[in-house]
Amino acid sequence: MAFHTSNPSCSDSSSVSCKSNIHHYGPEDHPNLSPNGHLLVAVFLGVIGSLGFFNNLLVLVLFCKYKVLRSPINMLLMNISLSDLMVCILGTPFSFAASTQGRWLLGEAGCIWYGFANTLFGTVSLVSLAVLSYERYCTMLRSTEADMTNYRKAWIGILVSWVYSLFWTLPPLFGWSKYGPEGPGTTCSVNWHSRDLNNTSYIVCLFVFCLALPFAVIVYCYGRLLFAIKQVSAVSKGAGRAREQRVLIMIIVMVVCFLLCWLPYGVMALVATFGKPGLIPPSASIxxxxxxxxxxxxxxxxxxxxxxxxxxxxxxxxxxxxTPQVSSKKSSSKTTKICLNARRLPDNFTPNVTSNRPPSSEAEKEDETSNSHTKNFNNQPAKMLIAHYTA
Known part of the structure; x- marks a missing residue:
């Protein structure tokens, strides 16, 4: 975002280097945000920082205390909580303090560190959400049981999220774009304002590979899962339909919250980089x-x-x-398997819906016996195995 400086030789007024001769970013540099506006932002940041810190810390405490939670897929959830906790510790308190004073308090070096750390942890969180959706997709559609003791893939996913994020957040420290103040001068991030090729190329890559690509992976994976669960509800009108509704609501909430939190930031970055100068005032960019x-x-x-x-x-x-209380519903911690044709299903085909618990009645035994004959069809050995964990 645009910032006015006393140095007329600086063509890029939002750059940290143009403010190297200024000891702080005072409110006089950002007249578009009133003291009450700064105070309101501080209140929101205080609430967000406190709740985020408490929620993510609680998640990590639960994970460390109860061994039952230490599954491979929960490792990915812990990675998300860890990156979010780092934002609450290394990011939000400094922007909160800056908002209470109406200016950035840590100088140029602190601004660069803040911009890098928050961009890194935010990208780790985004990429981890995409890795989590892909892991859930693989778990539900692969042809074998989920191995709850194999942590190799989880560690690989965590490593990928951090290495990938570092790959895209380190370049501004070495000359490809730069980190500097944004909005009303109380936070720092990538230099959205500069129009030179060096900066705009980085902004485009950051938007495509760290926002659009993770979102596309999330939509694709959860869309495929929802389609698979629809196949279940076509067989079981009761529990299958209820499960479909629950998963549909969960997916909608995840996608909407993802877009609500990150899409405005991505759009603001693109508009600030390619749009008309001054189109987004600092008071709105916060x-x-x-x-x-x-x-x-x-x-x-x-x-x-x-x-x-x-x-x-x-x-x-x-x-x-x-020791946590065990669910009274035995089936809640079990795996539901549905074998579907990898290409197409005949009109009279009924998927095999079984549980890994023993049948509780003679009727269920008869149903399982009759459905077991439909595992192979059309001489196509390829299958998809849908595993839905409700525990």
Missing amino acids: IPSVLAKSSTVYNPIIYIFMNKQFNRCFTALIQCND
């Missing part, structure tokens, strides 16, 4: 930044506390129990 930071609050709520396993462990923690 809103996308606050929305992006709010992801630290909703991520643990949507992805973790809506999970029944974490709910039971949280209840046990409140009650000072070392």
Whole structure:
């Protein structure tokens, strides 16, 4: 965003280097945001930082205390909580303090560090959400049981999220774009304002590979999962339909929250880079930044506390129990398998819907016996195995 300086030789007024002769970013440099505006931003950042810190710290405490939560897919959830917690520790408190004073307080070096750290942890969170959706997609559609003791893929996913994020957030430290003040001067990020090729090329790459690509992976993976669950509901009108509705709501909430928090920030970056100068005033540009930071609050709520396993462990923690209560519904912790044709299904085909629990009645035994004859069809050995964990 544009910043006015006293140095007329600086063609890029938002650059940190143009402000190297200024000891702080005072409110006189940002007249578009009033003291009350700064105070309002500080209140929002204080609430977001406090809730985000508490929620993500609680998630990590539960994960460390209860061994039942230490599954490979939960490792990815811990990675998201860790990156969000780092934002709440290394990012939000400094922007909160700056908003209370109406100016950036840590100087040029602090601004660069803040911009790098927040961009890194935010990108790790975004990429981890995409890796999580892909892992869920593979778990539900692969042809074998989920191995709950194989942590290799989870560690690879975590490593990929950090290496990939570092690959795209380190360049501004070495000359490809730069980190500097944004909005009303109380936060720092990538230099969105500069119009030179060096900066615009980085902004485009950052938008494509760190926002658009993770979002595309999330939409594709969860869309395929929803389609698979629709096949279940076509067979089981009761439980299958209810499961479809629950998963549909969960997916809609995840996608909407993702877009609500990150799309405004991405659009603001593109408009500031390619749009008419001054189109987005500093007073309005702070809103996308606050929305992006709010992801630290909703991520643990949507992805973790809506999970029944974490709910039971949280209840046990409140009650000072070392062992969480086991669900009374035996089927809730089991795996549902549905074998579907990898290409197409005949009109009279009925998918095999079984559970890894023993049949509870003679009727169920008869159903399983009759359905077992439909595993192979059309001489096509390829299958898809859908595993839905409700625990």
